[in-house]
Amino acid sequence: MRKTKQEVRTTLMGLAFASPWLIGFVLFVAYPIVASLYYSFTEFTGLDVTGFVGFGNYVHMISKDELFHKSLYNTLYYLSLAVPLGLVVALVLALLLNLKMREISFYRTCVYIPNIVPAFASSFIWLWMLNPEYGLVNLLLEKIGIWGPGWVSDPRWSKLSIVLMAQWGAGGSAMIFLAALQDVPRSLYEVADLDGASSWTKLRYITLPMISPVILFHVIMALFGAFQVFTPAYIMTSGGPANSTLFYVLYLYRNAFNYGKMGYASAMAWLLFLLALVTTLVVMKTSGRFVYYQGEER
Amino acid sequence: MASRYGSKHRRYLRGQILGRIFLFAMSIVFLLPILWMFTTSIKDSSQVMAYPPIWLPRPPKWENYRIAVNAIPFVLYLRNTVTICFFTIIGTLLSSTLVAYSLAKIPWPGRNVLLLLILSTMMLPFPVTMIPLFVTFGRLGWVNTFKPLIVPSFLGNAFYIFLLRQFFMTIPGELSDAARIDGASELGIFRRVILPLSKPVLAVVALFQFLGSWNDFLGPLIYLQSNDKYTLAIGLQMYRTTNYVEWELLMAASTLVVIPILVLFFFAQRTFIEGIAITGIKG
Numbered sequence: 001m002r003k004t005k006q007e008v009r010t011t012l013m014g015l016a017f018a019s020p021w022l023i024g025f026v027l028f029v030a031y032p033i034v035a036s037l038y039y040s041f042t043e044f045t046g047l048d049v050t051g052f053v054g055f056g057n058y059v060h061m062i063s064k065d066e067l068f069h070k071s072l073y074n075t076l077y078y079l080s081l082a083v084p085l086g087l088v089v090a091l092v093l094a095l096l097l098n099l100k101m102r103e104i105s106f107y108r109t110c111v112y113i114p115n116i117v118p119a120f121a122s123s124f125i126w127l128w129m130l131n132p133e134y135g136l137v138n139l140l141l142e143k144i145g146i147w148g149p150g151w152v153s154d155p156r157w158s159k160l161s162i163v164l165m166a167q168w169g170a171g172g173s174a175m176i177f178l179a180a181l182q183d184v185p186r187s188l189y190e191v192a193d194l195d196g197a198s199s200w201t202k203l204r205y206i207t208l209p210m211i212s213p214v215i216l217f218h219v220i221m222a223l224f225g226a227f228q229v230f231t232p233a234y235i236m237t238s239g240g241p242a243n244s245t246l247f248y249v250l251y252l253y254r255n256a257f258n259y260g261k262m263g264y265a266s267a268m269a270w271l272l273f274l275l276a277l278v279t280t281l282v283v284m285k286t287s288g289r290f291v292y293y294q295g296e297e298r
Numbered sequence: 299m300a301s302r303y304g305s306k307h308r309r310y311l312r313g314q315i316l317g318r319i320f321l322f323a324m325s326i327v328f329l330l331p332i333l334w335m336f337t338t339s340i341k342d343s344s345q346v347m348a349y350p351p352i353w354l355p356r357p358p359k360w361e362n363y364r365i366a367v368n369a370i371p372f373v374l375y376l377r378n379t380v381t382i383c384f385f386t387i388i389g390t391l392l393s394s395t396l397v398a399y400s401l402a403k404i405p406w407p408g409r410n411v412l413l414l415l416i417l418s419t420m421m422l423p424f425p426v427t428m429i430p431l432f433v434t435f436g437r438l439g440w441v442n443t444f445k446p447l448i449v450p451s452f453l454g455n456a457f458y459i460f461l462l463r464q465f466f467m468t469i470p471g472e473l474s475d476a477a478r479i480d481g482a483s484e485l486g487i488f489r490r491v492i493l494p495l496s497k498p499v500l501a502v503v504a505l506f507q508f509l510g511s512w513n514d515f516l517g518p519l520i521y522l523q524s525n526d527k528y529t530l531a532i533g534l535q536m537y538r539t540t541n542y543v544e545w546e547l548l549m550a551a552s553t554l555v556v557i558p559i560l561v562l563f564f565f566a567q568r569t570f571i572e573g574i575a576i577t578g579i580k581g
Contacts (some may be wrong), residue, residue, distance in 0.1 A: 007407075013484050014406030020393035021416065024453025028431065029419050035430035046433060093324070099317045109567075110325035113332070116559050116570075118513035120531045121552045125335045128545055134347045136334045168331065175574045228423055231515045235535070252425050257520065262429050269425040276423055 036266045044263035046256075057267035068268070070243050071251035074159060078247065079226035081163045086222055087215070089170045094177035095203075108175070115172035123235035126165045127152065152237050155244035162232045162245060173218055180214040181207065209292040216291050220280055227276045248272060332556070339363070339550035346545050359546070366537075366550040374526065375533035382447050382518075382529060383511040389451030390458055390507045391500060397454045398462030399488050403474060413463070416456045424516070432520060446521045447514070451507070458503045465499040466492060502573040505566055512559065530555050 015022070040058070043051040061068045097108050114122065129135050130151035138148030151161045188206050197205075208215070230249040233239055239246035239254075252272070256265035338346060340358035367373065397416075401409050435446040473495075474487045482490065493500070518529045525536075534555065537548040563570060 010404060011406040011408070014400045014404040014409055017396045017400030017404060017484070017488075018409075018412060019396075020452065021397040021454035021456075021459060024393075024450065025415070025419070028450050028453065029422065029427065032427035032430035032434075033422070035433075036426055039429060046436070096317055096321050096324070099314070099321075101314065101318065101321075104321075107321040107325050111328050112570075113560065113563065114328050116509060116563060117332070117556055118515070118531065118559070120513070120515045120534060121555050122331070124534065124548055124552050125331045127543075128338065128549065129331050129334060134349075134351075136330070136351065139349075139351050168328065171328065172574075175571075179574060224421065224423070228425070234515075234519075249425055253516075256429055256432075262433070265425075266429050269423070269429065273423055273426045277421070280421065 036269055039263050040267035040270050042263045043261075044266070045260045046262045049263075053263070057264045058271070061264070061267060061271065067243065067246065067251060071246045071248045074244065074246055075227060075229065075248040077159055078163060078229055079223065081160070082166050082226050082229075083219065083222045085163060086167060086170060086173065087219060089167050090173035090177055090218070091215075093170060093174035094181055095207075097174060097178050098181045108178075112171040112175055115169045115175075117169075119231040120235055122165070122168060123232045126161075126168070126232075127236045130161055130165075152245075153241060155240075155242045158237055158241060158244045162229070162236070165232060173222075176218065177211060177214060180211040184210040212291040213293060216283070216287050219287075220283060223279055223283065224276060227272060227279075335549045335556070336553055338546055339366075339553045341546050343544070343546055362546050362550045363554070366547040366554070369544075369547055370533055370536040370551075371526070371528075372530075372533070372551065372554070375528050375530045378444070378522075378527060379512060379529040379531070382444050383508050385444070385448040386451040386511045387504050387507045389448060389453075390455055390503060393452050393454040394458040394462055394503065395493065395496075395500070396488070397459045398466055399484075399492060401459070401463045402466035403469075403471075403487075403492065404484065413460075416459055420456045428520070435521065441521055442523045442527055443521075444527075447511070447517050455507075458507070461503060462496070462499060465496055469495055498569070498572055501566070501569045505562070505569050506573060508562070509559065 039049075041052060041054055041056075042049045043053055093111055097104065097111065101107075117125070129137050132138060132148070132150040132153055135151070137151070141148040149157045152158045184207060188210070189202060192202050192206060228249050229247050230253065233245040233247050233250050234253075237245040239250050248268070249272070252265050252268045255261045255268065337353060337355065339362055340360060341352065341355045341362075342359050345352050345355050400406070401413050401416075431446070432441070435441055438445075440446050440449075469492060473491050477487045477491050513531070514529075515531045518532050522528055522532060525533075530551075534548065534551055537544050537551060
């Protein structure tokens, strides 16, 4: 009897300490999710719900709205380049930064710093770097005899520019990979050395499997971020030229806050949520074969 | 055997030299945009578009910084940004620590379910909650105030809760048990035992929250509408008119925005590294 009373007290105490988040969850997560689902079935200006349209918003989006198709295409284009490239760049950087050198921390600092530059500031910096006529990138390309493209002012290059610019922040992921690399037991490499394994073999059969959980985590977070790419397009190109950088969230933002179509924007948000969720689940399901978890060591 | 060792050593040396060259080139590539931002910021407008490019303008036009700060209400925007940073740090530290303590140190039955729920909210894209939140804050009359940006931080942040929980788990239970035997309450244990032992992770959370608020773009973009409420993130766009950009001023202002972060990084490098290490555990 006493024990149950004690248990009740502990539970109440646990809930009391957790209460800030519980309140926050109800106000800032649970309610908005439900409300946004409801709005997605309505015509909603932000002030008044002017009509219940059922699946109308979704149907319109999928069957009629060409800008929506464009924005989805742009985002998938961005995602399918930025995520694999980002993974490779971060991994290569991490492997290099894991070399034993006296001045290695200097290199680590240099590579990491751009990661903490705010996205809005780096958007401005790269807008200037990529200026077709006076930007440093084209000036340097010209030095080696390449006539640089118009970058963000050219619809064929604008998405690629934003993909490349995103790599400037790869130092953050590289540091997480580096931490994982340093956790790989050295004994594994020593055994492989005794067997005369090449560097490539060690990378392929020891390093990559050992850090694969971190890689999986990185890929999921990168996909999640890429689905929501917004700031560079908002600042650098306003979605242009010719809507070539009109990304999903930018179009959603415009529907909600510029066109007063909050119901439609809510439907877009829900579709994005489902897309992100399905993608994550697919990645998790298919990654099972590639990801290696060490037993219950920790 | 000796020759094999020799070839291995040669390979090691070759790796070191190639690695060095590559890393050095990489470091330059990564720092170049920051350097270019800085040199542009001290150029005369006639030098900004000079060909060939001028690397170090002589004399440097430091005047640009004064002009940039006066061209827009920079000081006001700085104050707005710092205000938001300050209160969100306080809010996060107060709330997320309590929740993390509940998850890590109070053995109540629902805590693992709660942890899963907290972690799963991190997979919710912001646009899903963005519109109802905007509508609700609008009804409360909070749009065009700092409240929508500050108040949520007082109700905990999933990422920081997880970070803190991971750290609290490493604090031996004996310490809190001893305090409990001495008659300390849960709140007392939290304040006098756990928090003093957690200074490094509290620093990590404060630092990340500072960066989060300093760097936030979409939040202020949505909620701050009159131009006396802007943060630096939004205000920086004012150096652009529809068809003209004053690059030297924009770059001067960008430098001013980036410098506090760089200074913070150099002073708190260890905190950054610890933060990365803790984040890495998540894998």
